[in-house]
Amino acid sequence: MATGRTSPSADVRADSRISLAYVLAESIRGFDPRREIRHPVMFTVYVLFLFILVVMLDPGLFPDLTVGYDKIYYLGTAVLLFATLWFANLSEGIAEAQGRAQAESLRQIRGGLRARRLDPAGTESAVPVETLRIGDVFVVPQGETIPMDGDVVHGAAQIDESMLTGESQTVLRESGGDRTSVLGGSRVAEGEIQVRVSALQGQSFLDRLIRLVESTTREKTPNEIALNVLLSALSLALFIVVLGLVYLCQLTGYAAIDVATASSLLVSLLPTTIGGLLPAIGISGINRVAEANVIAKSGKAVEAAGDLDVLILDKTGTITTGNRLAVQLVPAPEVEMGDLLTAALVGSSLDDTPEGRSIVRLAARRSAQSVRLEPGSFRVVPFSAERRMSGIVLADGTEIYKGSVSAIQDYAGELPPTLANAATEGARQGMTVLVIARSKRTLGLVYLKDVVKPGIKERLAELRRMGIRTVMCTGDNRLTAATIAKEAGVDDFIAEARPEAKLLLINREKAQGRLVAMTGDGTNDAPALARADVGLAMNSGTSAAKEAGNMVDLDSDPTKLIQVVSIGKQLLITRGALTTFSITNDVAKYFAIIPVLFATAGGGFVGVRALNVLGLSSPHLAVLATVLFNALMIPTLIPLALRGVPFRPRSAIDLLRQNLLLYGIGGLASAFVGIKAVYIVLEWLGRIPAWQSLLSALAHFLPGGFL
């Protein structure tokens, strides 16, 4: 959670304690062949396991393959192959259970809601939520839960979204403007609103959220598919190699490899570690995004976040706090200071923005006279993106406008040179410059200072280390933008941006093949959000924005994108690291198994036996130790798969070196040590009388096959 104001009890994660029963049930359901076949590597293990079972039923079926049939050895092999499969299923079950727990707590919010539908005549009737249609209007009085996603069409209210977002502070939602959207499941804390339904039952935000974290509809992402292709080809090649080894040993007469040993060798060599954990890695990626209070509409979006090249950030609200404060007034030549002060005061007295209020405060401090506006004697002209200025029109027709230099120049013509210089100078010093004009005559400037959010510089530097270029988007003029850009440390900026600027920038970057992300909340951001590879919409924004983006941040914190990028990268790194681990882990398995295959052969074989660097003596024990070690790697690495490989932003080549040392060399070395350790334990176990009698009892129970 990014914000410190969160009350933990209202968190989505509060009920995320996973149910053990569910995990166990899920891990057993995983043995359904229709589910196993989706994971090619594990499916191979599955087939081998079934084959061993068949052989155990009647070893006489394949006399050539079961020379020296040993019940306990085959039983051990079957148990270990089963364990390999089960561990893999378990990892997937745990990841799914985490998601399910989140989904469950979300479902409870909605349980059995009824809506007060308002029919066109204006009468209110209580109907089940399921009957609501898009366009229907319903009323939510104070204290009630909003039954369905929608837009406020009448009224205003403080909404408590804590059950969805964990955010305990209420948010204002009102009709008109950009703050109309409300979420089904949130509660009206204060006020009463009429809401028009914007999504159908089953398609609401809450529903999508539930579906997503439940992961039942999870599609494999492109990288995951490519990795699966690679692992499948590698598995098939290893299958051919082991099959070849079995036949060639027999044909040359050097050694006889029975089917249990061959299966164990193959299973140990197959990339079961990555193959078994791959589904869990994908699911946990989405879970981790959800834990950050971001809802990703697809796993693909999360993966894309790891790939981003360019991040488009709004200056206001993301990089700066958005509260620009007036610090100085500069009159134009031949304009009295008092005149400017009065105009500033009148022009901003009804401007409720922090900027407007700060101008009033400044002007009031400097000016002796006070201004009183009679109700009805004026008309307020609000700021619009097209005009880029705001102001007031008095009863006598006097217009007072303030806006950016370029906007006022469009309105009142070129600035006088001294004023233009002052504007340039102010902007250079990192200030926002507003120009005040009265009835098409420029009166002077107001300097406003923008405050860069604390900590933003560090986060942007982090992004640069990840290789992501940041572009700041602002309506300010070039110089103002340049100063803020420098102060915050963004790589590039777009000044005097019109609403379509983001879309143009995204199109330009995408045409060059870059992956672009942006954050946005307004309806005018929607086209750009939809076009961006990662569009993170703010929960506080309009429905249109949330609909267009492929992620929604429930905390409405634009810097959350950085966290999402990290999670996306972690997802890929975890896959890569475990693949490397799986491959280098294999080397030791050859050294453990191949020499002992020749242990019973006669003289000679000096060279092959020299491979026995682990000093294993019992062939059966060596094979079982190897396949047990291989199986144990899966549960050992489940926490890593679920949490993701720790990721700190640094250069790609440093990351490669670090992960190669950790997972490549680590995989290589750990297998030698691990197999030897497991072998020693099995050997020690074999010397315990109780274990011996258990085995002999088992051997008695299995008289030469079950049949």
Place this chain on the structure above:
Amino acid sequence: MSYSLSLVGPYLDIAIVFALVLALAPSIGSFMGRVFMNRPTVGEGVFGPIERAIYRLLGVNPRHSMRVREYAVAFLLSNAVLILWIFFLLMFQNRFPWGATPGISPMAWDLALHSASSFSTNTDFVHFVTESQVTQGGLLLGLQVAMFLSAGAGLAILAAFIRGFVRKDGTIGNYFVDITRCVVRILTPLSILGAVVLVFLGLPETFATSATVHTLLGSTQSIPLGPVASWQSIMLIGSNGGGIFGANSAHPFENPSALSNLFEIGLMMVVPFSSPFAFASAVRRKGEALPFLGTILIVFFTAVALVIIGQIATNPDLSPIAALSQGSAYPVGQETRFTLPEGALFQTVSVYANVGANNMAIGALSPIGQMAMLFGMFTQSTPGGVGTGMGYLLTNALIAIFVGGLMVGRTPEYLGKKIGRQQIGWAASLLLVHPVLIFTPLVATLMGGFVPPLPTAVGASAHTFTSILYEFTSEAANNGSGMGSVYVNDATLWFNVVGAVVMLIGRFFPMIAMLMISHYFSVQSPLPPGPGTLKTQSFTFTIYLTLFLIILTALLFLPALALGPLTQIGGG
């Protein structure tokens, strides 16, 4: 034995050859890159008209760029024509010009099939003794033509493969233009130059098929002759390897002196060791050659060292006294005119550059040396054959970059092209096809009893097994190096037909895969490199690629090595 007691001498001269080749590689490579990418090169005034004449003759529009299907069809069809031509030429070799060589009869169909496949696929694995089984016409009109065209095809496919990284219009070039330019501008000038030097070094170049000499004992002896220098030149430059004499490069006429030995080593190395630079120049990123060259050098030098160490190390089957008197623990089959390092370097270069020419008998190498040789054929890419070796290395690198790219947290890309499902699928299919092509015929041969029962002594048995493994490995890798074995006669119907199939699949499947990878890259617009992109021009990546290649190869082939060379050690 002329085995030098001075340690510096023999190592110094091979070091000089290496230094010279590596010094020339950047310029030759950049020239090759210009040829690949249809840029103007030195000698435009000479090559241009020749090529335009060839295009007119073939009816080719050199400005037409093909999509993958058209390119593959052109490539496969023209190779089919070449194979059929050599097949019929050899079957009826006496009816063609220069066909009246005394004592040489038409070839049996299966041997003709094997030979046609072998030479057209740049394998040059021979199941015949050249002097007594192929006419001068068969050599010059068939096999030597194939030596140029198969090497040219290898380079053409590399050119088309590389284009995928550069283009974004979905086309990968024109096969006829590619092979014409590669033969006219790269192979022909180099082999003429090579042949001239070889003549000066004492190789015969004549249309006479034999010289009759009177021996000291008074009897007469017929010594086979031929256009040896020109043959030897393209045989070595084009990673072909089929000798004009059965004894190949241990024959005094193919390799008369220590100096010719060194020069021939250089000829074998020149194109494969320049290929990384050709790639870098073609994609206009100079430094991109280094990770590939680095990987090649690390694996290659390790192999040379293993061969030499293997020869010097104690042979448990030979008494120390005997070994000492022979100067090497495995003295049999070592050409005594050359020092051990000279012979070992020639042999390692020959196998690793997919030439397959011999100046040592591989069957008599130490088991460790045999293992090193087999390993080179398993990787096929350190540096591998002309064109194809670099193609394999790039394919392996794509897999390494895919896994490595994930490890740095980005969708893997190379040179701005994303490595997607299709590219990985085709690249990974090569991991599969090589073991299949080696293990299937190996198992079938033993199972079907197409060789005599293996000897009972384990060592001898493993040696025979290794020679069969070596045969199919060499054919699957289109290498052409042969190990020979006193127990196994490979000039049989079974070995001819199966060998032909293995060579054809081993050649054409990977090449089609490379074209497909190129195609999937060629439809993508390249991304500009960003700071988050995995930098391949780095020491870390070079080591990573090397280890990745070694571990992957070991995973797939360690069992084969265990049963073959490893079992020979101390096997009695």
